[in-house]
Amino acid sequence: MHNISNIDLNLLKLFSVLYQTGSVSDTADVLNISQSACSHALTRLRQKLNNDLFIRIENKMEPTLFSENLAAKILPAMEILQLGLTPIEQFNPNADTTYVIAVTDYTAWCMQPLLEHIQRYHPNISIRLVSLEQRIPEEKLKSGKIDLACGFAHQAELSQSISGVTWFADNYVTVMSTQHPLADQKSISLDDFIAYQHVLIAPWNEGRGVVDKALVKHRTIRKIALTTPYVLNAPYMLNNTSWLLTLPQHYARFVKKQLALKIHQPPVAVPNYNLKFYIHKTRLQDPKIMWFKNTLHTVFDHITEE
Numbered sequence: 167m168h169n170i171s172n173i174d175l176n177l178l179k180l181f182s183v184l185y186q187t188g189s190v191s192d193t194a195d196v197l198n199i200s201q202s203a204c205s206h207a208l209t210r211l212r213q214k215l216n217n218d219l220f221i222r223i224e225n226k227m228e229p230t231l232f233s234e235n236l237a238a239k240i241l242p243a244m245e246i247l248q249l250g251l252t253p254i255e256q257f258n259p260n261a262d263t264t265y266v267i268a269v270t271d272y273t274a275w276c277m278q279p280l281l282e283h284i285q286r287y288h289p290n291i292s293i294r295l296v297s298l299e300q301r302i303p304e305e306k307l308k309s310g311k312i313d314l315a316c317g318f319a320h321q322a323e324l325s326q327s328i329s330g331v332t333w334f335a336d337n338y339v340t341v342m343s344t345q346h347p348l349a350d351q352k353s354i355s356l357d358d359f360i361a362y363q364h365v366l367i368a369p370w371n372e373g374r375g376v377v378d379k380a381l382v383k384h385r386t387i388r389k390i391a392l393t394t395p396y397v398l399n400a401p402y403m404l405n406n407t408s409w410l411l412t413l414p415q416h417y418a419r420f421v422k423k424q425l426a427l428k429i430h431q432p433p434v435a436v437p438n439y440n441l442k443f444y445i446h447k448t449r450l451q452d453p454k455i456m457w458f459k460n461t462l463h464t465v466f467d468h469i470t471e472e
Contacts, residue, residue, distance in 0.1 A: 173214050174210075176207070177211040178244075179244065180193060180197060180204065180208065181211060181219070181233075181237075181240060182237075182240055183196050183197060184227060185220075185229055185233065185237045185240075185241070186241075188226045188228070189226065189227065190227065208220070215232070217230060217232045217233070218230055219232065219233045219236075220233060255453070257453035259288045259291060260288070260290055262290050262292075263290065263291050263292070264292045264293070264294055265292075265314070266294045266296060266311070266312045267294070267295055267296070267312065267313060267314045267315070267443075268295075268296050268298040268303055268306070268312045268316065269295050269296070269315075270316075270317065270318075270395075271395075271396050271397055271398045271399075272397035272398060272414065272417060273298070273316040273317060274295050275398060275417070276416065277316065280462070280465050280466075281293060283464070283465045284461070296312065298315055298317055300370055301317055301370055302317065302328055302444050303315055307328065307445065307446035308446045308448060310449075313449075313454065313455065313458070314455070315443070315444040316441070316442070316444075318441050319440050319442055320437040320438070320440075321437065322472070324472070325472075327446060327448075328444050328447065329444070329450055329471065329472060330442045330443070330444055330472040331442060331443045331444075331445065331459060331469060331470075331471050331472075332442050332469065332470045332471075333441055333442070333466045333468075334416075334440070335438055335439070335440050335468075336414050336415055336438065336439060336441075337415050337436070337439075338376070338377070338412050338413065338414060338415065338432060338436045338439070339412070339418050339429050339432070340411065340412045340429070341401060341404065341410075341411050341412075341418050341422070341428065341430070342408075342409070342410050342411070342427065342428050342430075343404045343405060343406070343407065343426065343428070344426045344427065344428055345406075346362075346404075346408055346410075346428065347408065348362070348410075348428075348430075349428040350428075351430075353430060353431065353433070354431075355433055356384060356386070356433040356434065359410065359434070360381070360386055360388050360389070362408050362410050363388075363391035363409050363410070364377075364388050364391060364409060364410050364412070365391065365392045365393075365400055365409050365411040366392070366393045366394070367393075367394060367395070367396070367397055367400055368393050368394070368395055370395070371395065376436055376437060376439075377432065377434070377436055380432075380434040380435060380436050380437075381434060383434070384434060391407075397413055397414065398417070400413060401417075401418070401425050401427060402425065404427065405425070412432055414439065415429075443462065459471075
């Protein structure tokens with residue numbers, strides 16, 4: 167038995183071509199090498215396999231019985247290798263395709279312009295939204311269980327395995343019921359801010375949020391009356407309470423009138439947030455992912471990539 171680790175695979179490629187052409191000169195042309203180099207390579211393979219492999223008969227290289235048996239295994243293997251090297255087909259947005267995207271309730275809500283675009287121009291594409299159970303689900307992105315994760319970040323991120331595409335940026339505001347004692351004030355002082363209880367939005371069951379981290383710089387803390395993982399229902403919890411809620415301005419403006427809310431700037435510097443689509447770097451050249459990224463550029467004006 168011959169150990170493949172001791173054989174140059176280029177020699178097996180030569181064997182495959184020579185078996186099919188029956189000519190050293192034609193084999194040299196196919197492999198783009200000289201006839202001399204082809205002959206030397208054949209000599210090396212003969213020595214490795216301890217067999218003549220081909221016998222020249224009437225100016226044609228006829229395979230030995232050993233070669234016939236070898237070819238029955240080598241040629242199909244070469245076809246499989248060639249198939250593996252065939253470029254991936256371009257993505258067809260008109261074919262039935264499903265994207266699995268992990269989201270929070272808020273990031274899904276923000277995706278509405280993208281979903282409307284896909285529904286209008288690519289109706290054969292369906293979107294399956296699943297819960298974003300952790301901020302960046304690296305393993306599921308790598309395995310392909312999900313195609314993308316739609317989350318958010320408050321600062322630039324560097325990762326060896328995850329690429330981020332920022333498609334929306336916004337700041338935070340503090341809201342309260344119009345019946346709140348602070349509702350008619352032009353601004354909220356830090357003392358007022360910490361005097362009242364707050365609603366904490368914690369998508370991944372965090373014990374504190376970006377506001378709490380900002381308060382640390384002022385050596386103070388706030389009182390949390392309610393913790394919820396959901397952005398979209400959090401403003402509905404403010405009715406008939408004196409609670410304060412700090413959340414994305416984009417959504418606060420949307421629900422302001424229907425819920426009779428007052429919007430203020432928080433009294434501490436809270437970092438802006440960036441909505442991001444996270445993609446595993448091993449899939450960046452996947453035509454399906456490339457098409458999605460191009461569509462993002464079509465729908466949203468300011469796209470940045472990490």
